[in-house]
Amino acid sequence: xxxVEQSPPDLILQExxxxxxxxxxxxxxxxxxxxxxxPWGQLINLFYxxxxxxxxxxxxxxTVATERYSLxxxxxxxxxxxxxxxxxxxxxxxxxxxxxxxxxxxxx
Amino acid sequence: EPEVTQxxxxxxxxxxxxxxxxxxxxxxxxxxxxxRQILGQKVEFLVSFYNNEISEKSExxxxxxxxxxxxxxxxxxxxxxxxxxxxxxxxxATSRLDRGKDTQYFGPGTRLTVL
Numbered sequence: 001x002x003x004v005e006q007s008p009p010d011l012i013l014q015e016x017x018x019x020x021x022x023x024x025x026x027x028x029x030x031x032x033x034x035x036x037x038x039p040w041g042q043l044i045n046l047f048y049x050x051x052x053x054x055x056x057x058x059x060x061x062x063t064v065a066t067e068r069y070s071l072x073x074x075x076x077x078x079x080x081x082x083x084x085x086x087x088x089x090x091x092x093x094x095x096x097x098x099x100x101x102x103x104x105x106x107x108x
Numbered sequence: 109e110p111e112v113t114q115x116x117x118x119x120x121x122x123x124x125x126x127x128x129x130x131x132x133x134x135x136x137x138x139x140x141x142x143x144r145q146i147l148g149q150k151v152e153f154l155v156s157f158y159n160n161e162i163s164e165k166s167e168x169x170x171x172x173x174x175x176x177x178x179x180x181x182x183x184x185x186x187x188x189x190x191x192x193x194x195x196x197x198x199x200x201a202t203s204r205l206d207r208g209k210d211t212q213y214f215g216p217g218t219r220l221t222v223l
Contacts, residue, residue: 094156094164
């Protein structure tokens with residue numbers, strides 16, 4: 001089956017810093033989503049981005065489907081950005097496969 | 109924005125007991141999913157459901173598990189005889205379209221603790 005790898009596994013930032021999270025996948029995908037899991041365990045949709053670039057406030061994402069990777073950019077990080085960031089892919093079936101996540105901690 | 113809701117938010121049960129986890133999908137969504145996340149681990153697909161049938165299930169979804177849409181609104185996951193290793197967060201998700209053609213929206217989860 002498809003492999004989804006995220007890097008880095010852990011990231012500590014000072015408030016105000018920028019960061020880039022990466023998601024590599026081993027096969028063609030129909031769909032890629034980025035999620036933020038907050039400290040209460042809720043999965044928040046960030047982007048549905050099978051290809052191209054999208055922006056939402058301080059967050060933006062780019063997926064290069066032909067090269068099988070996606071990037072999530074966080075600018076001017078805030079303490080509320082802390083949590084785990086997951087990418088999840090669908091290869092045309094019914095299941096969505098999650099990566100192991102990047103655990104982000106933003107220090108005040 | 110419409111939301112997927114799940115009840116209960118936390119369930120504690122004794123090993124061997126049956127539990128039913130409930131989800132109310134977004135109203136115009138037709139495709140429903142259950143996922144599981146063991147503490148500190150990645151989110152794992154359990155099952156997808158459309159038109160009152162399972163469309164795909166993972167190897168985790170064994171005979172202990174079942175899903176149904178009993179009343180046209182709720183979507184339920186039943187675990188017949190819980191085991192310690194069933195302790196996890198269970199997420200319901202729904203989408204308008206299948207096979208990744210649209211965003212999956214996740215509920216807030218039910219944290220299941222099996223003692």
